[in-house]
Amino acid sequence: MDIVNPLCYRVTAITVSGQSSQGQDQEAERPLRADAERNRQRILDAARELFAERGLGVTLNDIAHHAGVGVGTVYRRFPDKKQLIDSLFEQRLEDLVGLMNAAIADPDPWQGLSRFLEGALELQAADRGLRELITGMPDGLERISKLRGRLLPLGTELVRRAQATGQLRADIEPQDVPVIQLMLATIIDAARDVQPELWRRFLAITLRGLAARPDEQPVLEPGPLAPEDVDRVMSALKLGRR
Amino acid sequence: MDIVNPLCYRVTAITVSGQSSQGQDQEAERPLRADAERNRQRILDAARELFAERGLGVTLNDIAHHAGVGVGTVYRRFPDKKQLIDSLFEQRLEDLVGLMNAAIADPDPWQGLSRFLEGALELQAADRGLRELITGMPDGLERISKLRGRLLPLGTELVRRAQATGQLRADIEPQDVPVIQLMLATIIDAARDVQPELWRRFLAITLRGLAARPDEQPVLEPGPLAPEDVDRVMSALKLGRR
DNA sequence: GCTAAGTGGACGGACAGTATCCGTTTCATC
DNA sequence: GATGAAACGGATACTGTCCGTCCACTTAGC
Numbered sequence: 001m002d003i004v005n006p007l008c009y010r011v012t013a014i015t016v017s018g019q020s021s022q023g024q025d026q027e028a029e030r031p032l033r034a035d036a037e038r039n040r041q042r043i044l045d046a047a048r049e050l051f052a053e054r055g056l057g058v059t060l061n062d063i064a065h066h067a068g069v070g071v072g073t074v075y076r077r078f079p080d081k082k083q084l085i086d087s088l089f090e091q092r093l094e095d096l097v098g099l100m101n102a103a104i105a106d107p108d109p110w111q112g113l114s115r116f117l118e119g120a121l122e123l124q125a126a127d128r129g130l131r132e133l134i135t136g137m138p139d140g141l142e143r144i145s146k147l148r149g150r151l152l153p154l155g156t157e158l159v160r161r162a163q164a165t166g167q168l169r170a171d172i173e174p175q176d177v178p179v180i181q182l183m184l185a186t187i188i189d190a191a192r193d194v195q196p197e198l199w200r201r202f203l204a205i206t207l208r209g210l211a212a213r214p215d216e217q218p219v220l221e222p223g224p225l226a227p228e229d230v231d232r233v234m235s236a237l238k239l240g241r242r
Numbered sequence: 243m244d245i246v247n248p249l250c251y252r253v254t255a256i257t258v259s260g261q262s263s264q265g266q267d268q269e270a271e272r273p274l275r276a277d278a279e280r281n282r283q284r285i286l287d288a289a290r291e292l293f294a295e296r297g298l299g300v301t302l303n304d305i306a307h308h309a310g311v312g313v314g315t316v317y318r319r320f321p322d323k324k325q326l327i328d329s330l331f332e333q334r335l336e337d338l339v340g341l342m343n344a345a346i347a348d349p350d351p352w353q354g355l356s357r358f359l360e361g362a363l364e365l366q367a368a369d370r371g372l373r374e375l376i377t378g379m380p381d382g383l384e385r386i387s388k389l390r391g392r393l394l395p396l397g398t399e400l401v402r403r404a405q406a407t408g409q410l411r412a413d414i415e416p417q418d419v420p421v422i423q424l425m426l427a428t429i430i431d432a433a434r435d436v437q438p439e440l441w442r443r444f445l446a447i448t449l450r451g452l453a454a455r456p457d458e459q460p461v462l463e464p465g466p467l468a469p470e471d472v473d474r475v476m477s478a479l480k481l482g483r484r
Numbered sequence: 485g486c487t488a489a490g491t492g493g494a495c496g497g498a499c500a501g502t503a504t505c506c507g508t509t510t511c512a513t514c
Numbered sequence: 515g516a517t518g519a520a521a522c523g524g525a526t527a528c529t530g531t532c533c534g535t536c537c538a539c540t541t542a543g544c
Contacts, residue, residue: 033511036521059501070523075503135432135476148473169459173466176443178476182432183425183444190377190424201418202425209451212459217411224415231390234377234420275542278490301532312492317534 040077042067047084051129056085056136085133086143092130093147096120100154110167113158114207120181121199125188135182148178169212180206190236194229197222282319284309289326293371298327298378327375328385334372335389338362342396352409355400356449362423363441367430377424390420411454422448432478436471439464 032040046067050058060081064074078084099119106112124131133144155174162168184199184206191198201220208214225233274282288309292300302323306316320326341361348354366373375386397416404410426441426448433440443462450456467475 033520035511039521060503061501064523071502072504072506072523073521076521079503081502136479145473148476152469152472171459171462175467175469175472178472179429179433179440179444179467182476182479183428186425186428187421191421198421202421205451206448207451208456209447209449214450214456217413217454220413225417225421227394227417230394230417230420231387234390234424237378237424275489277542281490302534303532306492313533314492314535314537315490318490321534323533 036077039067039069039073042069043074043077044088047088051085051088052127055128056132060084085129089130089133090143092123092127093133093143095123096134096147097150097154099123100151100158104154104157104161109158109161109165110211113162113168116158117177117180117184117203117207118200121184121188121203124181124185125192125196125199128189128192131185131188135185166212168210172210180210186237190233191225193236194232195222195225198225198233278319281309281311281315285311285316285319286330290330293327293330294369297370298374302326327371331372331375332385334365334369335375335385337365338376338389339392339396341365342393342400346396346400346403351400351403351407352453355404355410358400359419359422359426359445359449360442363426363430363445366423366427367434367438367441370431370434373427373430377427408454410452414452422452428479432475433467435478436474437464437467440467440475 047063064071103112103116159174187199289305306313345354345358401416429441
């Protein structure tokens with residue numbers, strides 16, 4: 001076990017460098033051999049793709065296979081799945097913050113709020129891993145906790161401004177925003193294979209419920225689920241194991 | 243394997259009788275010995291309790307332990323977990339249909355709809371197993387599919403009536419009702435340990451979004467999540483395995 | 485008392501995911 | 515084009531979880 005320590009050491013160092021790099025590769029620590037670097041990139045790509053379409057549950061074996069390399073190669077490069085996830089989703093999470101800032105900057109605070117929710121859910125609809133990262137994961141994953149910490153004050157700002165213009169009902173609190181995301185994200189997951197856009201319909205309904213004076217009825221887009229699809233949506237979620 | 247067949251045979255027969263019985267026990271097939279019957283009842287009680295509080299994921303081992311009997315005893319009585327679930331939840335599911343009928347009978351169709359959603363979610367809040375049964379389980383479980391079949395026409399009636407009085411917006415379809423349950427049930431699960439009633443707040447918001455003319459703002463009860471609880475709620479759900 | 489019915493829980497098998505080890509291949513350098 | 519360090523791959527061991535069985539022992543009821 002301890003025999004491999006020296007190896008682990010180097011590897012860890014490289015991983016850390018890879019972690020802080022978003023695009024550049026060499027520099028600091030000895031550079032990887034050309035083939036190694038190529039494989040590292042393949043692994044990252046495969047991981048991104050698989051996490052996005054199947055969620056964080058994919059195994060490193062899956063990723064290795066999909067990248068066309070052996071499992072050993074993956075484990076040499078990323079000793080820990082968490083580190084892989086962490087470095088992979090750094091950008092994605094930044095996007096969320098950006099979205100929030102854009103929302104606050106919107107001259108129409110209500111529109112800002114709506115667009116934020118829509119955008120955040122679009123990100124989650126496009127990337128199942130991101131969705132699980134945002135609503136799920138308790139343990140480890142420092143990055144997520146920190147993100148939430150940064151997001152909350154911004155969210156407060158967003159909510160307060162929408163209330164100040166009398167567009168958002170006054171009894172809504174910033175804490176309600178993540179819960180709304182949570183419930184709509186469920187629809188994303190459940191309807192993914194049947195009607196991927198269905199969540200927008202319920203976002204519209206929810207927004208109307210949040211509005212201080214919901215006089216007009218916005219068009220509900222998309223239309224309702226086809227009756228024969230209801231069962232599939234309702235049973236799409238695997239909750240408790242069995 | 244085949245040595246035990248005679249035994250299995252008897253056991254199966256008894257289980258089937260237990261299945262069709264909701265309260266009565268003896269009659270048909272040879273009656274169980276007194277201690278066996280006592281244990282059978284204990285197992286049923288333990289199962290009900292554990293399913294309700296921990297969901298369908300509990301193992302027969304858990305149930306045995308909680309009932310104070312050995313695993314073997316459980317397996318002799320209930321060769322199949324599905325059968326146990328099926329017989330245990332028969333009544334619960336009937337309750338749902340009853341709720342729906344009561345809703346349709348309500349002279350105020352809007353109130354009927356609201357009360358149905360509230361009642362259905364209350365049932366799910368009180369019984370995690372039921373919740374998983376309603377939103378989840380694809381395989382096996384004939385009973386659930388049949389139930390949905392029975393519920394849909396009733397739901398259609400409910401929706402149409404509420405639209406006829408101009409209380410429910412016209413672009414809502416009956417298929418939307420289970421989806422709404424699904425998204426709110428998520429809040430039940432996520433907030434269970436922190437704020438068990440939180441779902442009511444979002445039910446109120448949703449109902450307002452569904453109303454044709456949501457002029458008044460109903461009180462949002464309960465209040466919002468405490469800011470420090472947001473993280474716990476968001477990470478309460480175990481989605482993909484890891 | 486006697487015996488068939490019932491019991492408990494150690495145990496073996498299945499499965500899934502993680503991580504390692506080491507014989508073989510490839511790269512980069514001389 | 516020879517050489518050794520770096521990288522590779524995937525069989526394999528390990529871990530953990532759950533299911534269901536088996537059988538030596540206990541107990542109810544005649």
